[in-house]
Structures are given as C-alpha cells and as structure tokens.
Amino acid sequence: MGGGGEAAEEVAVAVAQFGSQPGRQAVHGSVGMFAGRVGAGRGDGDFELVQRRVGQSGADLGQRADAELPELEQLRQLDHLLRKAGFLEGPVDVAADLPTRVGVRQRPYDDSAADAGRARAGRSPARPQPASSVESDAFSGPSPGTLMRMVAECKDDLASLSRTLSLGVLAHIDAGKTSTTERLLFDAGVLAELGSVDDGTTITDTMDQERRRGITIRAAVTAFTHKGCAISLVDTPGHPDFIAEIERVLDILDGAVLVISAVEGVQAQTRILYRALKRKGLPFIIFVNKIDRMGARSDQLVSEIRSRLSPNVIALGEPVGLGTRAARYEPHSAISEAGRLELIEILADNDEDILDLFVQNESKIDDGILRDAVTRASHKGTVHPLLFGSAISGAGVPELMDAIVEYLPASKARVDGDLSGRIFKIDRGSSGEKVCYAKVTSGILRSRQRVPVSGMDQRVTALELFDRGGTLPVGAVDAGRIAKIWGFEKARIGDEIGADGAVVRAPYFARPFLESAARTKDPRHRGRLYQSLAQLAEQDPLIGLRQDDRAQTMYVSLYGEVQKEVIQETLATEFQVEAEFSPSTIVHVERVIGVGEAFDEAPDPFIATVGLRVEAGPVGSGSVFALEINTGTLPASFYKAVEEAAMRTLAEGLYGWEVVDCVVTMTRSILHRDWANSTAADHRKLAPLVVMDALRQANTEVQEPIQAFHFECPADTFGHFARIMPEFGEILSEPFIKAGTCSVEGNLPAAKVPDLRALIPGITRGEGFLETEFSHYARVHGKFPTRARTDFNPLDRSDYLRQVT
Secondary structure (H helix, E strand, O other), rough: OOOHHHHHHHHHHHHHHHHHHOOOOOOOHHHHHHHHHHHHOOOOOOHHHHHHOOOOOOOOOOHHHHHHHOHHHHHHHHHHHHHHHHHOOOOOOOOHOOHHHHEEEOOOOHHHHHHHHHHEEEEEEEEOOOOOOOOOOOOOOOOOHHHHHHHHHHHHHHOOOOEEEEEEEEOOOOOHHHHHHHHHHHHHOOOOOOOOOOOOOOOOOOOOOHHHOOOOOOOOEEEEEEEOEEEEEEEEOOHHHHHHHHHHHHHHOEEEEEEOOOOEEEHHHHHHHHHHHHHHHOEEEEEEEEEOOOOOHHHHHHHHHHHHHOOEEEOEEEEEEOOOOOEEEEEOOOHHHHHHHHHHHHOOOHHOOOOOOHHHHHOOOHHHHHHHHHHHHHHHHHOOEEEOOOOOOOOOOOOHHHHHHOOOOEEEEEOOOOOEEEEEEEEEOOOEEEEEEEEEEEEEEEEOOOOEEOOOOEEEOOOEEEEEOEEEEEEEEEEEEEEEEEOOOOOOOOEEOOOOOOOOOOOOOOOOOOOEEEEEOHHHHHHHHHHHHHHHHHOOHHHHEEOOOOOEEEEEEEOOOHHHOOOOOOOOHHHHOOOEEEOOOOOOOOEEEOOOOEEEEEOOOOOOOOEEEEEEEEOOOOOOOEEOHHHHHHHHHHHHHHHHHHHOOOOOOOOOOOEEOOOEEEEEEOOOOHHOOOOOOHHHHHHHHHHHHHHHHOOOOEEEEEEEEEEEEEEHHHHHHHHHHHHHOOEEEOOOOEOEEEEEEEEOOOOOHHHHHHHHHHHHHOOOOEEEEEEEEEEEEOOOOOOOOOOOOOOOOHHHHHHHO
C-alpha cells in the first residue's frame, strides 16, 4: 500500500465509516474530517491534492470541505485518496459507480441495531464492534488494521448503493400493513425493538390519533437498505376514508407490496388498491400476512386472489403449519412438475420468448430461464409474485425483503439528467414553516438552489434525506431518493419540481362524495376555523373547502365519517378550535347536456368583451379551458383572468353543484381599440355572467354517485335480499352459489348504502357481507336536488352586479 502508514489508516477509517454502512453515505463527514486532519499536518505529502482542491490549509480545512465542496467533487477526492492508499485499482467512473452523490454529515458510529438485525436473519455482523484502540478526534470505530482487511467488502457496497427503490406498502385496513412495515425495518437493522400497532409504538404511526385509533391516517416515509439497494419505504393508510393519501403516493412509487390477510382474504379496499396499481402500471408483490392466525388459508386464498384480482399471480412458496403459532414460510427450492405448466401458461401470455420455447419444447424449459422470465415480467408489472408470512412472528419476511429487490424494478439514479421531482405531501414544521415531501426523479436537488416548482421560481433553504428510520441534513439529494424540503412556501401537493407549468393527470380514485358543514362553537373563532381548515386542506387538497360568508359556514368534502372525526379532533387538539359538523350529505355533480354559447360586449356592464362556448368533455377528463381567439390580439392577463373566473364559476352550476368534465372555449375578445380602457379585473368580473348564460343555453343535469356492490350471504337467505333490492338498486349478475354461500353483484346509489347495510344483519342471520366501491355518476331520477350557493350568484345578473360593483 502506498501513501504512508498513518495516512492509509486514516483512509481505511474514512472508507469503513461510510462504505461498510450501506445507506448512510457519510461523505461530507468522512472526507471533510479526513481532509482537515491532512491539512493539520497529520498526513504526508502524497495527499497534497486534497489541500489544493479545497484551497486552504490548516485545521479548519475539513470544515470548509464539509460546507463548501460540491458533493461530487468530494467523492472524486475520496476516489483519489483510495487509489493513493491502494484500496482501488483500475479506472472508476465516480459519477456512475460510487454511491449517491449526497453529503450526509457524520454521525456517531453505532451500528448495533444493524448487527442485531443481521444476527436475527442468520447473517454475520457487517464488522466488529468499535474498538477503543483508535485514538482519533475525528472518527470512532474498529482498529485501523481491522478496517483495512474489510475494504474489499466496502468496495462492493460503494458500487451498488446507487440503486434506489421507492416502495409503497398498501392494504385493506387491519390486514397488517403497518406491522409489515415495522418488521421490514426491524429485520433490516433499522429498529432495535419491534413496535406494535396495538401499543401505539410503531415508527410510522407518529400522530396521537394514529396511535390511539390503531390506524394509519397520513402517509409516512422511512428508509432502509437491503442487498445494496437504498429503499425509501412509504407506509400508506388502509382505511378508505384516507384513500386520498394513497392517491398522492402512487405518483412517486417504483413498486409496491400489497398486503392481504390470510384469514379475511381479498376485501373491498384490496380491490380498489389493485385497480389503482394497474391503472398506474406499478409492479407489485403480494404478501399474504397472518399465516399464524386461526382460519388462515393458502391454496384457497391463492385461487380467490386469482379470480378477484389477477390470474397472473405466481406463488413463490407455501406456508407450513398454517393457522398455528409455529407457522412458517417455505420457499419453493425447485419448480414442481405440477406447477411448471401453470407457470409457463402465465408467463407465455406475457412473454413471447417463453411462448416460443413452450411451442418448441412444451414444458421442458430450464428452471433458470423460467425464474428470469418471472423477474422480467414482474418488473413490467404483468405478473405478481406472491409470498406467505407473518409480520408478527417474522415468518417469510426475510424472503419478502429479497423478493422486493429482485422482483421490483430498482434502478440506478439518473443524476446527469435535468432536475425533476414531485411533491406528494406537505406538513408544517415546529415554527409553522411549510415542509414539502418530494421524490427527486432526475438530476440533483441542492440546498440554496433556485428551481421552478410548477412554474413558480422557489429557493431550497434546507434538505433532509430519509435514511435508516430517520432523516439526515444534507447538502443535496440525488435522483431516486425521497427528502424533506424547506423553502417552497408557495408549493402545493402534486407540484412538479423543475417543471415550468402545472402538470395535470387523471385521478386514480373517485372524488369525495360526502359533504359536511363546519361551524365554530364560539363565533369569535370563525376566522381561526377557516385558517385551520385551509391549512388542513393544504395537506389534503381533496377536503375541498367552500365558504358561505352569508351563512358564516364552511363546507368540507369527505370520504367518510372517520375522516370527519379525525378533522374535528385535529382542529381541537392542534389548532384549539372547537367545531361542530353537520350530518354528512351526498355531493352531486352537474354535467353539461348540450352546447351553449354566450357573449357580452364592452362597455356594459364592464369594459370587457367575452365570448364563451361550453360543452361536455369525456367522462373523467376534468374541466378544461381552451382558446379560439388570436392570443396576439389580447393581453395575456386578460384571457388568463377569464380562465380563472370561468373555472371558479364551474364550482357551482345551475343547481349549485360542481359542473364536471366541461370544456370552456373562449371565442371572442375585446377589440384592440378598447385595450387602454380595459383591465384584467373587468374580464374577471364579466366572465361568470357569460359562463352562466352559456350553461343555460347548453343545460345541465344533476347526477348522483353510484356504488358497485358485491354481496355474500347464506344461500337460504338470498331470497330476502333479492326481494328488497328493487327499493335500493339493481342486481346485475346471476347469483353464484358455492359451499352454501350465495354471491351477487350490482349497483345502487351511494345515498342508499347506509340504509341497506342496516337491514342486512336482520335478513341474513348476521352472516351477510356487503362491500361497495364507487362506480360512476348517473342522472338523478325525478326533481333535481339543489345546493345553496356560496358565490355572488351570477345566475341573477342584477344581484351579481350589485355585489361585485
């Protein structure tokens, strides 16, 4: 080894401090401190390059390197040091092969939790425990001699840690999703002790309400490393009232684990989540949890999953001792002859190479070829590997961890591309500052950098990277990683980092179809109530606030009653606002029937000219604004004001409900000669009148949300259900009877679901089961219901003009 004994020892310590601890990447601390010791005269002349690059000698060299050097430059320095000491040989592309270019300040050396996790998994510790023989004010760790012997292992970690994976854990409530998350972190060595949902001690359930209720309310992020892959793990809510949290998370995931209870099997939320994953095109693994519970199923459950979710499910093993406390998971060591043909048939539907081999050789295809085909198909999301286990006992979890990095598409960070990312969660810090949670999908996001966020230029003031169960302050975040960002005070959930304008996409789940009026018990706190609800809406945009100043009431959109209880309790505990909520009512929508055009010309009532056409767009497309005018003949602020006002007016249509999937086209504008006397404000005030006139011409119908249902009951009680159903909805399928149980599917209005649920126990001896999910909107029969207006009522021209002028 070259470079001198003491310097080599220093390098060995620096390497081991971040190289042997996958995921910590303590580049700032290791290189900065080491450079400081070299600059203080503790090294030899072979390392003068470090001093020249930093630009200063002396004891404060490390501090300057830590604070000022770009992270990639620090890694290049470290590469140079490793070569001088003889730890690296041959050409190395630092940008491609060294771990993520992100500076993490040095933390005290303590990897006992990681070693404990390795011991539980039957693996040896990564390295010996810290030895007191190292006399160093900059580092703590095992002896230099021991570290030198471990450098070869470090090199492998350095080369592989650029692989990243954003992983979501999804499930129906009580399937064991949070417990599975906790067990993954425990087995990865992130947690020294296993938390419990029942005891409120899990790492991802941080809210008091989550701990008391035993449910996940807000998505939580943590991280661990397995087999050289840096995994950002997102624990999502399982209760359907908080499905909006999952909506936002799906946009930043690379893959998911769908947890299903071995006892309850496929449930309502399971099917909703499955369809969302398929619409998004996300690869996912199925983890059948709770195999140690009485009533757990295996083969029957696999058949149920294939029939109710996807036929392309491949079981990678089977449970042993099913339904007992000693239950364990046994991976298939080889492909059985019985399962071979079934596996080939599943793969052949999605892989032409396997189909060709099957045609040539029938079932005589090498096991290795089949396993590779499963991996390829799983990465594409066309097949779904399935494992069994128990998050409580840990059975099957080591195999699940291996499957995550093998069957989900981890990728190398694209740090050389243009900066891009997405904000999926917003919180407030201890001082009330906005904190954004975002995934960087390309390039590098740096502290103090100014970047466009959905068209608005904003400055990053601080960054924290999710790492080993917590967060660490960093100077930059590479592509593929999730971080907390300070400084984006104007950001909103869904904003694109690096984008010049807002990016609109279709939702994965249905909009909320319940609404409740919120009032303060103390009228003096009305302003505080609005501010508090506005802050909650910032964290959950689908709350959808409407304010009626005349009635001194605010309306909140909801997915369910549990969500309403959580909001009410949050207002009381976090904002000190005592609020009362009215009983929830069904939210209808309006849909344009025909085509309508309207036109209002300057100078009466405003110095503005606006012509608009309204017509229906495709179902689910959302409302859009288009231009049929020559934009060169009108100031941009004028037609942007028209767009803003038109979209806002559609929130309350002819009957007071939101007009959905409407195309509004601007067809006429003010003449050039009148520009000097007109303003954007004039256009903004006139547009609502024109929109309403156009809607009158086109006409709208009120539609109500329709739920699809799946119903099961004892076969001898089905007749009672069939007799009462015409009062509620319609049965669309033929009754299917198996093993004494009858199942049927159909549709019914959402407003009638609670009443039907109340009747089912009495007509089925308490054994009936009804699951529902949103299907579509349909025209209301009879007289259209109306909703009180909260705007200036542009339906009444004279009243509107009186209020706005």
